[in-house]
Amino acid sequence: MTIQDELQETIAGLIDGQRGILAADESTGTIAKRFSSVGVESNEENRRNYRAALLSSEGLGEFVSGVILFEETLGQSDPTGAPLAQVAASQKIIPGIKVDKGKGLLPGGSGDMITYGLDGLADRLQEYKKQGARFAKWREVYPVTLHNPTELGLHANAEMLARYAAICQSEGVVPIVEPEVLMDGAHSIGRSAEANEQVWHSVFHALHKHGVILELILLKPSMVTPGSESSRAEPQQVAEYTLRSLRRTVPAAVPSINFLSGGQAAEEATANLNALNQLSGAPWQLSFSYGRALQQPALAVWRGQSENTVAAQSALVKRAHLNHLAMLGQYQENLEPKA
């Protein structure tokens, strides 16, 4: 099989018009915050038990085609000794891996950020493939202020995403390209649209320069929403702004756009995805790659107690099902579980 065939096979397994991606790739610091919100200590055993429970949720594979894992999880096994990547694969969920090494301030970037981790990436990808990973994910993070993102930040972050994507494709690993424009702040939805358009435009320019094959990537962007300190926008408005900005900047060759949830409530992320899919005519599949918006209800039920595992798994599958319906534009608020 050629590398191109290998990439195509992974893309075909991830994109079927019905399913999305579960982001379970929280780094050690982030999962500690998530656990502490429900009173659970973040140690290796708890992280393994939690993620093993997520991946073995009965029926999850009907609504989820891929899972993004953190490096630690890729090396872990469930209590029966089955590697967690295999647990996912046995439900027809393709294992993927977060390969960036976190972020910091971009020197000279006036508050812009930059992500680390390109050194040795090709070697790491070869190891991850041996452990079962078929796709990868890299996130660049863009704060929005009156001055950010700057020209320097746009350029530097786009170069990182493009170099990462080119390395992944040369190793036969499908890259998810994740430029996250943060919701933090009091900016308007119009300002969010402007920032996202600048980001997407610069990212696709860099992907083109680096020879990345657009048919063999997935884009994981933010939705265009007002800042979290502004008043909320209705799903219809989010969908209109998001689609308009995507159409202006994202080539139709990209097969799927899998949104991040970025701090939206679970119901909100589902309603917004539904509105996006109800506005017909997009050239890309519009799907999800949610972390918090899929996991939060399950985590709140689990609370580190093994007797809550089955209920937590049901909460996860319920959210995944509702987001599957949102992909079809068939979600309705009255399908939400009663409080």
Ligand code: 5MM
């Ligand atoms: C933006 O975060 C990604 C999507 O999750 P949400 O739907 O919750 O926004 C997520 O995949 C993120 O990249 C990982 O959790 C890793 O984050 P950290 O901050 O730990 O690198």
